[in-house]
Amino acid sequence: MSEKTVLHTLERGLQVLEAVAVADGAATAKVLSRQLGIKLGTCYHLLRTLLASGYVVRLPGGRYDVGHRAASLNRHLQRRSGPSPELTVILTRLHNRTHETSYISGWYHGTLTLQHYISGLHTVSVGNLDVGYTGHMHARASCKAVLAFLPEEQVAAMFKGVELAAVTPHTIVDYDHLTVELARARRQGYAVDREEFSEGVCCVSAPFFDETGSPTGAFTVSVPTARFHVRQVTLTMAVREAASMATGFLRAGHLAVLPAERGKSPGHRDAS
Structure with a gap:
């Protein structure tokens, strides 16, 4: 035949x-x-x-x-492209705490994919962002949150010597500037996008980690810039709590509401 x-x-x-x-x-x-x-x-x-x-x-x-x-x-496709039911529950908690548009993204095969989101009470339009989106990793808070905890050589392999598109006038387009931003995110345990992906919109994102300490995804909220300046501390605490809960689930196999962390994120690697 x-x-x-x-x-x-x-x-x-x-x-x-x-x-x-x-x-x-x-x-x-x-x-x-x-x-x-x-x-x-x-x-x-x-x-x-x-x-x-x-x-x-x-x-x-x-x-x-x-x-x-x-x-x-x-089921295999869901594992690749969608969050588990437990992580979706954490996303719902994040949305209930913030009442803002809340996202979960997963790190898979060298790219961060938007897996699910819940719209806020006041819908924010964020460009062409939708489930399955993987683009402009240098401009998205969720991507920077994960990239910050990857080995530096992996980040260099993805971005060094590569043109970084200016998605907005605020987008970081210089590799050295990007590494400084990632170092800051690594120190504080979360990343911020200040109108870098969509004008008039700011995002804050915190990564979660598997049992090996490797980043496996991130929780994010997006808000209009004016509201972000007022709510940044509260929103940051909320995404960090969500990330801590997800890390705990991936490591222990069960969900637990954890105290809000004020130190380093779980799985945090000190910058050397």
């Missing part, structure tokens, strides 16, 4: 699996055959293959639904 034929067969199998998932337990071979333009015999063959592999299950009445193998793929 040629490579082209194998790939075409795989593509049809994936189309069937996707259609089964969309149908939510109502898909039959005849419906799938008509919907996808696949011969009925071929459709049955693909369904038998998916059934044998655990990607679909057969229900009464000749209907099909997704199986445990497909569900495991979804």
Whole structure:
């Protein structure tokens, strides 16, 4: 069998699996055959293959639904792109404390991805920021909070000699200036974005750490600049509490409300 034929067969199998998932337990071979333009015999063959592999299950009445193998793929995707339920609970607490737009981002394979957010009572428009966003790491408070606790050689490999785009007139575009900013974030345990990503909006962010002390994500709140000047201390305490709770969960496996930390962040590495 040629490579082209194998790939075409795989593509049809994936189309069937996707259609089964969309149908939510109502898909039959005849419906799938008509919907996808696949011969009925071929459709049955693909369904038998998916059934044998655990990607679909057969229900009464000749209907099909997704199986445990497909569900495991979804769980893997959630682990990569979305926060765990426990971290989402912490995000909700952060939002309830601040009533501001609150975010959680995760560090994965060398980039920080916005995973989830809860809008504040007074919605703040922050550029094109949305779930899945990974861009402009030098301009976002969440990214600076995580970058501050990475080995310096990793940060240099990402940014040294690379043009840093001026997202706003306030964006740091000089690598040396960025390293000074990261050093400050490392000392104080949180990072601030003062209109560097979106004009008129400031953000404060604190990182959380896994059991090895490596940063694995950050909690952030964003507010209009005028309100940030009034609430900076309160907002900083809130994101640091959220980060401390997340670190505790990742290390101990359970959630606990911790006293607000006034010293260094968990997992903090002294600058040498």
